[in-house]
Amino acid sequence: MTTLLIALFVALAVGFSAWRVVVARRTPRPADTEIAPPAVADAADPASRQRTPEEEAARATARAKAERVIAAETARRKAAIQKAQNLARAEAERRAAEAAKAAASLVSTLPAGQLPTPDRPAPAVAQAETKPAIVERTVPFLRPAPAVPAAPTAATVLKTPERTLIMLVDDSKMVRVKSSRLLASHGFQVVTANDGIDALKQLENCCPDLLITDVDMPGMDGFALVAALKGDARTRQMPLVMITSAEDRHREEALRVGVGLVMGKPYDEAALIAHIRSFRFFARADEAEALACA
Numbered sequence: 001m002t003t004l005l006i007a008l009f010v011a012l013a014v015g016f017s018a019w020r021v022v023v024a025r026r027t028p029r030p031a032d033t034e035i036a037p038p039a040v041a042d043a044a045d046p047a048s049r050q051r052t053p054e055e056e057a058a059r060a061t062a063r064a065k066a067e068r069v070i071a072a073e074t075a076r077r078k079a080a081i082q083k084a085q086n087l088a089r090a091e092a093e094r095r096a097a098e099a100a101k102a103a104a105s106l107v108s109t110l111p112a113g114q115l116p117t118p119d120r121p122a123p124a125v126a127q128a129e130t131k132p133a134i135v136e137r138t139v140p141f142l143r144p145a146p147a148v149p150a151a152p153t154a155a156t157v158l159k160t161p162e163r164t165l166i167m168l169v170d171d172s173k174m175v176r177v178k179s180s181r182l183l184a185s186h187g188f189q190v191v192t193a194n195d196g197i198d199a200l201k202q203l204e205n206c207c208p209d210l211l212i213t214d215v216d217m218p219g220m221d222g223f224a225l226v227a228a229l230k231g232d233a234r235t236r237q238m239p240l241v242m243i244t245s246a247e248d249r250h251r252e253e254a255l256r257v258g259v260g261l262v263m264g265k266p267y268d269e270a271a272l273i274a275h276i277r278s279f280r281f282f283a284r285a286d287e288a289e290a291l292a293c294a
Contacts, residue, residue, distance in 0.1 A: 092268055099271040102261055103278030161187030166276070167208035169193045169225065170243075171217040179212070186273055196220025200228055203235060210276060215244040226257050239279055243267050 051059075166188050170176050180190045191206065193199035195217040211229070215222035222242055229235040240259045244250045247264035254262045261275050 092271075095263065095268045095271045096274070099261065099268075099275045099278075103275060162189065164210070164276075165189045165191060165206070165208045167191050167193060167199060167202070167206075167211045169196065169199045169211065169213040169217070169222070171195050171214065175214070182269055182273075183276075188276070196222070196225035196228070199225060203229075207234070208238065210239045210241065210279065212241040212243060212272075215242060215246070215250055223253070223257065226254075226259060230258055241272070241275065 166183055168176055168179050168183070168190060169192070170179070171194055176192045180192060183190045191202065191208065193202055196213070197220045199211070199213070200220075213222040213225055220228075222244070226240060226242070229238060229240070241261045241263065242250070242254045242259045243263045243265060244254075245265040247262060251262045261272075263272060
């Protein structure tokens with residue numbers, strides 16, 4: 001009996017040892033799971049393998065399609081820029097033509113005896129050594145001039161830009177400064193006003209040769225200012241220029257109330273200067289120094 005128990009115990013021990021060996025062989029080692037063979041790693045990375053001709057053709061087709069899309073977008077943008085430039089050029093030419101037409105119509109209204117001709121040139125005016133002035137103020141620009149007796153036989157003289165005063169009315173300080181510099185660079189004298197009320201206050205003591213006004217201003221807008229000027233015998237004949245951001249909407253009404261030129265924002269600087277130079281500002285020789293706006 002004892003021998004049988006010993007033999008059974010030995011058999012169990014041998015079987016347990018054999019089972020452990022089998023289990024150890026089936027369990028993977030840590031080194032096997034951490035480091036993959038080079039062949040397996042290469043097969044798992046798509047970028048490391050060589051592409052097939054079909055894949056290369058697909059990549060080339062996609063690249064060509066992207067290049068065509070980029071080229072089409074570039075051409076579209078160039079066409080849009082060219083169209084905008086053409087429209088701007090056409091608008092500038094239209095405004096210049098309108099300014100020239102307005103200038104011609106104004107010249108045609110002058111008496112024939114006042115227009116200079118080749119056989120009767122206009123007398124020259126002595127050039128005063130004065131610099132263009134830009135005045136930003138809300139008080140009278142000049143003192144009222146004393147009355148000078150009329151001299152029927154006195155000759156008439158054509159004003160120079162240095163003797164031409166332009167009033168600029170706009171509620172934007174930036175616009176006033178920019179436009180004043182433009183006018184002064186062409187030799188004109190400039191006085192500015194913040195709005196219509198400020199302009200009327202200054203007009204009590206000065207007489208500009210021409211007035212440029214904005215439309216949308218607080219207090220008194222451009223149309224109210226024009227109505228006040230047309231209602232005063234002293235300023236009724238003063239040439240007027242109106243600059244507005246809504247040119248199409250205000251053009252008809254402005255021309256109806258007596259504005260000579262209507263321009264949009266931003267306005268054509270060359271057309272504005274050409275329009276101003278188209279006027280014939282005259283004063284008697286003995287009154288040239290006495291005029292408040294001379």
